[in-house]
Amino acid sequence: MKLPIRNLAILAHDMAAAALAWALAYWLRFNFEIPSQYFFGMLSSLFWVVPLHAVVFFAYGVNRGLWRYVSLKDIQRIVLAVALAAVLVGAGVFMLQLRDVPRSVLILQPLLLVMAMGGMRFVYRAWHEHQLYGGIHLEGEPVFLLGAGDASVMLLRELKRSKEWRVVGLLDDEAGKHGRSIDGVRVLGRLDAVASLAERMQVKNAIIAMPSASAGVRRRAAEAAASAGLTVQTVPAIDDLLSGRVSISQLRKIELEDLLGREEVKLDSESLHRLLAGRTILVTGAGGSIGSELARQIARFDPKRLLLFELSEFALYGIVEEFADRYPDISVSGLVGDVKDALRVGGVFAKYRPEVVFHAAAYKHVPLMENENAWEAVRNNVLGTMRVAEAAQAHGASEFVLISTDKAVNPTNVMGTTKRVAEMVCQGLQRPGGTRLVTVRFGNVLGSNGSVIPKFREQITRGGPVTVTHPDIVRYFMSIPEAAQLVLQAGQMGKGGEIFVLDMGEPVKIVDLARDMIRLSGFSEEDIRIVFTGLRPGEKLFEELLADGEHTLPTPHPKLRIARTQAAMGKEELACLRDWLLGPGQDEVVVKQRLGQLVPEYQPRNFF
Numbered sequence: 001m002k003l004p005i006r007n008l009a010i011l012a013h014d015m016a017a018a019a020l021a022w023a024l025a026y027w028l029r030f031n032f033e034i035p036s037q038y039f040f041g042m043l044s045s046l047f048w049v050v051p052l053h054a055v056v057f058f059a060y061g062v063n064r065g066l067w068r069y070v071s072l073k074d075i076q077r078i079v080l081a082v083a084l085a086a087v088l089v090g091a092g093v094f095m096l097q098l099r100d101v102p103r104s105v106l107i108l109q110p111l112l113l114v115m116a117m118g119g120m121r122f123v124y125r126a127w128h129e130h131q132l133y134g135g136i137h138l139e140g141e142p143v144f145l146l147g148a149g150d151a152s153v154m155l156l157r158e159l160k161r162s163k164e165w166r167v168v169g170l171l172d173d174e175a176g177k178h179g180r181s182i183d184g185v186r187v188l189g190r191l192d193a194v195a196s197l198a199e200r201m202q203v204k205n206a207i208i209a210m211p212s213a214s215a216g217v218r219r220r221a222a223e224a225a226a227s228a229g230l231t232v233q234t235v236p237a238i239d240d241l242l243s244g245r246v247s248i249s250q251l252r253k254i255e256l257e258d259l260l261g262r263e264e265v266k267l268d269s270e271s272l273h274r275l276l277a278g279r280t281i282l283v284t285g286a287g288g289s290i291g292s293e294l295a296r297q298i299a300r301f302d303p304k305r306l307l308l309f310e311l312s313e314f315a316l317y318g319i320v321e322e323f324a325d326r327y328p329d330i331s332v333s334g335l336v337g338d339v340k341d342a343l344r345v346g347g348v349f350a351k352y353r354p355e356v357v358f359h360a361a362a363y364k365h366v367p368l369m370e371n372e373n374a375w376e377a378v379r380n381n382v383l384g385t386m387r388v389a390e391a392a393q394a395h396g397a398s399e400f401v402l403i404s405t406d407k408a409v410n411p412t413n414v415m416g417t418t419k420r421v422a423e424m425v426c427q428g429l430q431r432p433g434g435t436r437l438v439t440v441r442f443g444n445v446l447g448s449n450g451s452v453i454p455k456f457r458e459q460i461t462r463g464g465p466v467t468v469t470h471p472d473i474v475r476y477f478m479s480i481p482e483a484a485q486l487v488l489q490a491g492q493m494g495k496g497g498e499i500f501v502l503d504m505g506e507p508v509k510i511v512d513l514a515r516d517m518i519r520l521s522g523f524s525e526e527d528i529r530i531v532f533t534g535l536r537p538g539e540k541l542f543e544e545l546l547a548d549g550e551h552t553l554p555t556p557h558p559k560l561r562i563a564r565t566q567a568a569m570g571k572e573e574l575a576c577l578r579d580w581l582l583g584p585g586q587d588e589v590v591v592k593q594r595l596g597q598l599v600p601e602y603q604p605r606n607f608f
Helices: 005-029 036-060 072-096 103-128 150-159 191-201 215-227 238-243 269-276 289-299 313-326 342-352 366-370 374-394 414-429 452-461 480-493 510-520 571-581 588-598
Strands: 141-146 165-171 185-189 205-208 231-234 280-284 305-310 331-336 356-359 399-405 436-442 466-468 499-502 530-532 551-554 560-564
Touching (some): 141 191, 141 215, 215 231, 215 510, 280 342, 289 356, 289 480, 342 374, 356 480, 366 414, 414 571, 414 588, 452 466, 480 499
Parallel strands (some): 141 205, 205 231, 466 530
Antiparallel strands (some): 499 560, 551 560
């Protein structure tokens, strides 16, 4: 096998080191004066000792490591190779009965060889990283690392090879680390000292290197650095690092999700494998934010076939192309269709026989659905749910999961009321021993289509102003992946007829969200103004996850609870509702009156 020149050079170096260590061991054994009889024995034994070392080094791949990146693993490989070579040399001496090889040489030579081979490699790495010049590294922008754990150690090593950054200090809340040095860089103090230190040391950048820390700690670090006017970046998430998808040096800008303090969702992966693996899964509204993320999360559990049902041709094309690129081994069917179309929905179920259904298709923009589009909101959100749920029952699906919203609780708008009616439909359709119809209710998700986050981002890009409806308006938020994962978990846990409520954490003031986004974009409120525009039709100051008179029961998952609601619809009520939904179009006044009859807590208000 032909070896690269670099590998041959390394092998030649190691063979020379083996010869030198062999001679030096003799020299030390005899107090720097080797008797002539042992001197000639030493020289003659080199002719078989050195080639034997070369064979062992080659077998262990000692010559394949890059010296500039030498690590403890490389040293471990050298130690094992040298130890094996020492054993073989000792065996050779014993079998050949060589009297001119002292036993002490057999002990000294491996020790000297490890020192020579490992030492030269670390000297080369130190030279390559400019450590021979006192560790002076004056190139690049000065930057603080927030965190002094394993991630910071790895990042320090990589940044020292970079001309873009110059790490001037680390900050960490662990008092025992203060004043100490990591790879030549001092730990200067606590995280909340970043503002004073940045001003004193003229630092304008910070990197958060705490991927395994709690979300609350990362949020505090990000807020402290951003409030100090620093440009803040962060290392990838711990899951991405452990999976090998990214490296520690692939920094990204701090995002709003990092400030919301959401903890990682822990899933019952074994149960989800039983629910999804090897089965045909249908996702309606698959081109939307939640539907597409559900599809991505489902792909992790090796489904037999994934059916992506979507009305928008453009949105469906995008998600199908993404799956063809990212998940080529998964069988995917892109299906254009309207959930209100009984023939199309029934045809899909008859052909593919999906076993698990996630119903995410819905109209969800509150002001848009409030007046002129009220009838379409009712038909899409209620009739669409009824069509898909009944098809799931008729064709033997085991689970049907409805994606609902916190706006269905004490609703003040058409959109929220239609989702509450859809919940009631699912509970009314539930039959013992049949398809398990489960509802999952949660609040806003970050970055979803039509949400406030993309709107704020676009307004900031244009130079402002950022528009907020009311200074006191609050909402619950979670990330799209977190919401999708909890929906899957609820689907696995549901027995039929439940409404699962997700733990949304603490509500967030929208004006604070706007201020965070302005600050993270590198601006102040003097640069980008915030303007209050007033509440929109159907909008309320705060959302609720449980209606009045409801209570919840715990589940095995800490972020999921079950809501106890009023009695489900009976067969006659469902039949009357179906007749109304299949009737002629109606104006928003009539629609709101009928919704008020179906959901007594909804008190329609007209905005004309």
